Amino acid sequence: NAGVMQNPRHLVRRRGQEARLRCSPMKGHSHVYWYRQLPEEGLKFMVYLQKENIIDESGMPKERFSAEFPKEGPSILRIQQVVRGDSAAYFCASSTDGQGEQYFGPGTRLTVT
Amino acid sequence: QKEVEQDPGPLSVPEGAIVSLNCTYSNSAFQYFMWYRQYSRKGPELLMYTYSSGNKEDGRFTAQVDKSSKYISLFIRDSQPSDSATYLCATLLNDYKLSFGAGTTVTVRA
Numbered sequence: 001n002a003g004v005m006q007n008p009r010h011l012v013r014r015r016g017q018e019a020r021l022r023c024s025p026m027k028g029h030s031h032v033y034w035y036r037q038l039p040e041e042g043l044k045f046m047v048y049l050q051k052e053n054i055i056d057e058s059g060m061p062k063e064r065f066s067a068e069f070p071k072e073g074p075s076i077l078r079i080q081q082v083v084r085g086d087s088a089a090y091f092c093a094s095s096t097d098g099q100g101e102q103y104f105g106p107g108t109r110l111t112v113t
Numbered sequence: 114q115k116e117v118e119q120d121p122g123p124l125s126v127p128e129g130a131i132v133s134l135n136c137t138y139s140n141s142a143f144q145y146f147m148w149y150r151q152y153s154r155k156g157p158e159l160l161m162y163t164y165s166s167g168n169k170e171d172g173r174f175t176a177q178v179d180k181s182s183k184y185i186s187l188f189i190r191d192s193q194p195s196d197s198a199t200y201l202c203a204t205l206l207n208d209y210k211l212s213f214g215a216g217t218t219v220t221v222r223a
Binding site for chain 2: 004031033035040041042043044045048056059091093095098099101102103104105106107
């Protein structure tokens with residue numbers, strides 16, 4: 001059983017470009033969470049999604065960031081007009097339900113130049 | 114104030130030593146506490162999970178929660194080089210929202 005898959009593993013974008021981060025949850029998992037890890041800081045919750053629904057986006061910056069989890073395909077975290085401060089590791093986790101253990105993917109390391 | 118505070122270290126110990134890791138938390142209402150292990154360039158994996166106060170042991174790992182002082186600890190006995198990783202404490206803010214400490218990087222020297 002493959003774990004949580006994230007791609008790309010590394011992403012380099014110039015300031016002003018768009019970044020798209022993809023997450024495929026574990027088989028049988030329909031709940032997805034995105035966390036951001038800045039240097040020297042712990043992981044910070046960003047958003048919680050179920051298929052076709054955003055349940056909690058309280059940790060998402062109000063502008064430039066959006067997330068979706070369509071009926072088919074991976075969850076996408078989209079960052080428009082990236083700035084240097086967006087450089088971080090972005091981790092996706094999935095679970096079978098909203099209270100179960102969250103299994104983390106390997107992360108996408110975004111570098112904004 | 115952060116929900117969970119953790120000394121980032123780093124911590125370096127010889128093989129076979131006991132590793133002691135600590136965190137403090139701010140809200141006495143927190144009930145669930147976790148320790149995650151994160152190897153370099155990997156995602157965190159759940160190591161230990163405790164509810165309320167007390168000790169929990171799993172092999173060489175012991176997790177402790179002291180609710181009176183809002184203190185959580187992880188002890189690794191007979192440490193091995195393979196234990197070299199970053200250890201993250203976390204608490205559950207609600208059913209699904211994890212709040213992590215900054216992580217302590219541990220190196221076990223052979």
